[in-house]
Structure formats: C-alpha cells, structure tokens
Amino acid sequence: MEIDPRTVYSDQGEKLRALKRLGFNRVSFGVQDLDPKVQEAVKRRQSEEMSRKTFEMARELAFDGINIDLIYGLPFLTLSTFTRTVEVISSWKPDRIALFSYAKVPWLKKHQNAIPEETLPSTEEKFAIYTKARKLFIEKGYTAIGMDHFALNTDSLSEGYYSGKLYRNFQGYSLNLAENMIGLGMSSxxxxxxxxxxxxxxxxxxxxxxxxxxxxxxxxxxLSPEDRLRRWVIQELMCRFQVDKKQCSSLFSIDFDSHFQNSPLTPLKEEGLLEETDDKLLPTPLGRLLIRLVASAFDAYLTTSSTYSKLV
Structure with missing residues (x-):
C-alpha cells in the first residue's frame, strides 16, 4: 500500500492499524527529501519528525516490509543536502528504498510550471547525486537492485535479484510471481x-x-512478436544486467546478432557502457549506472529526440 505520511501521522497510527487488520502486509511511504527548503519548493511540507514517526509506527505494527521513496533532482536539492537525507533514511533501516529521478512534465502536472528551471540541479549534478546516494546505500548494507531500488539482504526483493526472478514495470521492481496481472482502480x-x-x-x-x-x-x-522480443531483452538488461544471446535466439527463434545488427550498440561500446562477447551483452559498471540509456538501444518506439538528461 502506497501511503503519504501526511495522511496517517495525525491519527497516531489508526489508519495503519486498520490496514494491518485488513491484511495489507507491505507499506511504502513517500518521503522524497528531508530538506525543508526542497519541501517548500515543491509544496510538500512533511517534517523529518513526521516521516520518522510514521515509519516507527509501521515498524511497531510489524508490517512484513516497509519501503521509502526518495526523489533526487528536485528544486534546490544539492549533493550535500541529499547526502544527509540518504544517511538519515538508511539509519532507520527500511527494508527497501526506491531512488527515483525527478521528472519535470508540466504538460501532465501543471503545478510544475511554477518551478523555475534554474532551481533544478543540472544533469551532471543529478548524476553526481545519484552515484553518491547509490554508493552510500551499498555501504550501509543495501543491495543495489537494478536501476533505482535498494533492499536489505533479508528482503524478498534481494532474494529475487539473486535468483533471477525480478520484473520491471514503470513503477519499479517486483518479484515476477505471475504471468498475468489484473489492474484494479483508476489509471491502473x-x-x-x-x-x-x-x-x-x-x-x-x-x-x-x-x-x-x-x-x-x-x-x-x-504486443507483436517483435514487441515481446524487445521487452524480453530490455527486462534482462534492467533486471539482470546481461543478455544471453543464445538464450534469446532459442526463445524467439532468431539469430540475435543478425536480428539486432542495426541497433545502435556501437556508440554504447565506444563510450564504455557496454561489452559484447560471442554469447552475451554485458553492461560495464558505468553502463549499469546508465542502464536506461543502454536499454534504450532496444526500444523501437523511442524517438531520437530523447536526450541523455531524460534517462538519468
């Protein structure tokens, strides 16, 4: 259950207790950032105390897992302020942490028009913030899961990562426990x-x-047969950081090298993001950090106007 801490803090945990009684076993809290200046800029006033106490209430109720969502790239966010946010959040030891990049889409979210462009960190600054946060989470004992998730070794997401059972959708990573999924509710x-x-x-x-x-x-x-093929390749890159070319060829009755001979892999290899052997495609350590960019080489629907900054 995705929860805004501001909606459950004031009732001393009554809503959380009700969710537990109804059978919900995992909760995810949207924290985004702890810095007051950043919160004021995005009009999300949520004190550190509010986030911490909400987290503690969930821990006391013994939910099976607690996730915290953070966002880097928000207005007025800096390397030093976000470093503090990462250190504080990791000290609470949530089971999972999602580290999302701020997406400015004013054509979808009109209120973003009020955020001056000059208050946002540059692409280079965002990348520095992301890499520092990732390094700190790993140092604090978290496993880096794919692009933007981190989990304690005791969490099922870590187990799924090591066993090769992860699945990626537009909301993040989960365990691939079923072939079909029914969406319930608006926009699902x-x-x-x-x-x-x-x-x-x-x-x-x-x-x-x-x-x-x-x-x-x-x-x-x-999905067309080509859609299913490319989805599989992108899932392999984003979830397992490799593509077994022989496995792909066998599953989809193709010759991998011939089928993807026109894909823009050469620039990725020249930039040190991807290595290729006779059997596999392997993103480099830098390529793992920019795995969206690597995977985009197999996205047939991605326009050439998509820029690096949109993939960080």
Whole structure:
C-alpha cells in the first residue's frame, strides 16, 4: 500500500492499524527529501519528525516490509543536502528504498510550471547525486537492485535479484510471481495474454463504465512478436544486467546478432557502457549506472529526440 505520511501521522497510527487488520502486509511511504527548503519548493511540507514517526509506527505494527521513496533532482536539492537525507533514511533501516529521478512534465502536472528551471540541479549534478546516494546505500548494507531500488539482504526483493526472478514495470521492481496481472482502480495497468490495458484516469469516466457494467478500460495494446522480443531483452538488461544471446535466439527463434545488427550498440561500446562477447551483452559498471540509456538501444518506439538528461 502506497501511503503519504501526511495522511496517517495525525491519527497516531489508526489508519495503519486498520490496514494491518485488513491484511495489507507491505507499506511504502513517500518521503522524497528531508530538506525543508526542497519541501517548500515543491509544496510538500512533511517534517523529518513526521516521516520518522510514521515509519516507527509501521515498524511497531510489524508490517512484513516497509519501503521509502526518495526523489533526487528536485528544486534546490544539492549533493550535500541529499547526502544527509540518504544517511538519515538508511539509519532507520527500511527494508527497501526506491531512488527515483525527478521528472519535470508540466504538460501532465501543471503545478510544475511554477518551478523555475534554474532551481533544478543540472544533469551532471543529478548524476553526481545519484552515484553518491547509490554508493552510500551499498555501504550501509543495501543491495543495489537494478536501476533505482535498494533492499536489505533479508528482503524478498534481494532474494529475487539473486535468483533471477525480478520484473520491471514503470513503477519499479517486483518479484515476477505471475504471468498475468489484473489492474484494479483508476489509471491502473494490467497485463493479460500478451496484451496491456489501462483503466480510465478520470474518475467520472471510470465510474460511468462501472455503472454501465463495462470494464473501465480506456485503451490497450496487443504486443507483436517483435514487441515481446524487445521487452524480453530490455527486462534482462534492467533486471539482470546481461543478455544471453543464445538464450534469446532459442526463445524467439532468431539469430540475435543478425536480428539486432542495426541497433545502435556501437556508440554504447565506444563510450564504455557496454561489452559484447560471442554469447552475451554485458553492461560495464558505468553502463549499469546508465542502464536506461543502454536499454534504450532496444526500444523501437523511442524517438531520437530523447536526450541523455531524460534517462538519468
């Protein structure tokens, strides 16, 4: 259950206790950043005490797992201030930590128009912040999971990483426990029999579909054989940091090298992001940090206008 600490702090844990009674066993708290100046800039006033006490209430209720979401790249965020956030959060020992890059999308989130561009860290600064945070989390005993998740060795996400059972979607990493997934609620995305579908984002449209006894699906996409092939390659890169070319060729009845001969792999190799052997593609240590960029080489729908900064 994704939870905004501001919605549960004031009732001394009553909502959290209700969720526990209902059978929810994992909670995720959106903290983003602990620095007051950053919080004021994004109009998310959430004191360190509020975040800490909410976390402690969840620990006392013995949820199976607690995740904390952090965001780097917010306005006025600096290397020093975010380093402090990382040190404080890691000292609480949440089971998982998600480290997301701030995405400025004012055409989707109108309030972002009020954030001056000059208050945002540059691409180079963002990369320095990310690499420092990643290094600190690893030093604090966390396993780096794929691009942006960190987990204690006792957490199932770490176990899934080492056993090769991770799955990546647009929200992050999870254990790949089922072939099909039913999306429930507004805007949710489901996947059934090689087809994706998304429910209405608008409450009125969502409610109207239910009143008419229709599935509240706004749109969907049936994957082509090429889509399924490229999805597999991208999943392998993002979840396991390698692609077994022979395995891919066998699964999809192709010759890997011939099929992807026009993919832009040469620049990645020249920049030291990717190594290739007869059998495998292997992102380098730097390539792992920029795994979105490496994986984008296999995204047939990605336009050439996508920039490096959007992938950091």
């Amino acid at each position: 995305i489901g996947f059934v029999e090689q087809a994706y579908f998304q429910n209405h984002k608008d409450l009125e449209a969502y409610g109207a579909s239910l009143e008419a006894h229709r599935l509240p699906v706004a749109h969907g996409l049936v």
